[in-house]
Amino acid sequence: MSVQLALTSALSGLRTTQQQAAMVSHNLANATTAGYVRRDLDLSAVTTAGRGAGVRVDAVARKVDELLIRDARFETSRYSGQEARASALADYALVLGQPQDEKSVSTQLSKLQQAFARLHDMPNDDAARNAVVSQATALADGLNRAAEAAQTVQEDARGRLQTSVDAVNTSLQRISDLNGRIATLETRGGDAGDLRDERDRLLDQVSQEIGIRTYSREDGQTVVMTRNGQTLLDHPLAPGEQPLTLLGDEVMANGVALSAKPDSEIQSGRIMGYVQTIKQDMPRAMAQLDELAAGIVQAFQGAEADPTQPGLFTDAGAAYGATAGLASRIAVNDAVRTESWRMQSGVQAAAPLQPGDQTQIDKFLTVFTGTRSFAATDMPASATLGGYATAMVSAQQGYRTGAESEMNARKISADTLETARINRDGVNIDDEMQKLLLIEQSYGASAQVVQVAGRMIDILLQIKG
Missing domain, CATH: 1.20.1260 (Ferritin)
Incomplete structure (x- = not known):
């Protein structure tokens, strides 16, 4: 040499x-x-x-390991979706309480039965009569609060859904801009590594909101789709262009309606959690509450002399009208608030019964022991009011614990893959x-x-x- x-x-x-x-x-x-x-x-x-x-x-x-990135994003997306749903279910379950909690409707219903039992032993006692009225009011208030909580959780999910959709649109705008800059720079032989890092960070953020798949074109630009292939980004976005929009409670991707079923376009991400809360979890909770309220109103109305007229519990002051939304409208009949003797003689009674007469109280007590038919999802088709109430509260707590358990499992998987990704692609x-x-x-x-x-x-x- x-x-x-x-x-x-x-x-x-x-x-x-x-x-x-x-x-x-x-x-x-x-x-x-x-x-x-x-x-x-x-x-x-x-x-x-x-x-x-x-x-x-x-x-x-x-x-980078594209397969590892894909798997890490998918598991993170599933975790964030389950976290959003579990949080909503926990908020509702907190108000509803456990079956044994003082505030739960099942406990309030049981206390009303106990108040009637005490009145049966002391039919002429004003304090016992007033105790029944007080406990009936507590039960109605408990149903009202639970219905309000379900509606509040649903509305909160709607607000969060809009925030999530806005976050996706903002990230996709920036990704679109980076696509153009990366393609231009690499065509000139420049190093676009830092720009690619920024784009990957944005794709990570998008995947937390909605499950996505991506692929790269020869010029270095990235196409973004939902897990099932609905396109979110495949061309440069104009300023203000929004790939995702909301039409009522429906998420739209470039004008195509998405949904949150297992085989739909939204399979994971916070958007999935919010949509499930809005369209599945809270409607189911409200339907279960309404069924209980309807059972209570109709049962006590049927214990009166005229079963077509309002009884102890009313539908906003009237006789039973419709099940939908009844948990929000149920109220104690005003007649018993001013004339407590009706708790011994009947809400519709024209005059008090003879002192010591327990006939009407016996009819009220049969309300708690009789079996009724129910039609709510995941609830027994036939049960006593107390049995249904307990099953309803237990079911809601079961939804919560099930969602939290799945969330924790997803977190472990997501953390494991993210750690593997950092170890593989990060700086040691x-x-x-x-x-x-x-x-x-x-x-x-x-x-x-x-x-x-x-x-x-x-x-x-x-x-x-």
């Missing part, structure tokens, strides 16, 4: 190690930057006329420091070659002189 070739090779080594040192420094500086992917330099040997002439940098390598400080030591040694060796070649050239010049 000639001195000139040795010098050329050494100088190329110096230039390369300088670039490597700069790249390692960049990696170390971004070791704690969220979403940063480790960079390496792709090197190749330079040959001249079949002889080695040093080394060159071919490209900045940003190597120990590894980078080890590389830095090797670069230092390589740089020193190349510098030594330059020095030796320089001395050799000096000797040759002296000989020629």
Whole structure:
């Protein structure tokens, strides 16, 4: 090898190690930057006329595991969706209470039965009569509060759904802009690694809101779709363009309606959790409450002399009208608030019964022991009022615990995959420091070659002189 070739090779080594040192420094500086992917330099040997002439940098390598990224995003999306749903169910269950809680409607119904039992033993006692009225009021108020809580949770989910849709649109706008910048920069041979990192961070954010799939075009641009293939982004977005919109409670993607069924376009993400809360969980909770309220109103109305007229419980002051929304309207008959003797004689009674007469109280007590038919989802088709109330409260708590259990399982899976992704694509400080030591040694060796070649050239010049 000639001195000139040795010098050329050494100088190329110096230039390369300088670039490597700069790249390692960049990696170390971004070791704690969220979403940063480790960079390496792709090197190749330079040959001249079949002889080695040093080394060159071919490209900045940003190597990621696309399958691992896909799986990590999917599990994170499933976790965030389940977290949103579990949170909503927990908010409702907190108001509804456990079957044994003082505030639960099942406990309030049981206390009303106990109040009637005490009145049966003391039919002429004003305090016992007033206790029945008070407990009936507490039961109606409990149903009202539970219905209000379900409606509040549903409305809150609607607000959060809009926020989530807006977040997706904002991220897709930025991804669209980055697509264009990445394509332009890479066409000119530039390094778009940092732009790709930013785009991946935005895609991670989108996947938390709605489950997505992506693929890259040859020019470096990314196409974004739902898990089932509905397109969200496949062209540059105009300013203000919104791929996702809301039409009532329906999520629309570029004008196509999506839904939150298992085989639909929305399979995961917070949007799925909010849509399920709005269209499934809270309507089911309200329907179950309405069935109980209807059973209570109709049962006590049927215990009166005229079963077509209002009884102890009314539908907003009137006789039973419709089941839908009844838990919000149920109220205690105003007649018993001012004339407590009606708790012994009957709400519709024209005059008080004889002192000690327990006939009407016996009819009221049969309300609690009689079996009725119910038609709510996941509820017994036939049960006593107390049995149905207990089953309803237990079912709601079961929905909550089931959602929380699935959420925790999803979190473990999501955390595991995200850790694997960071370990695979992120910066390991120990590894980078080890590389830095090797670069230092390589740089020193190349510098030594330059020095030796320089001395050799000096000797040759002296000989020629």
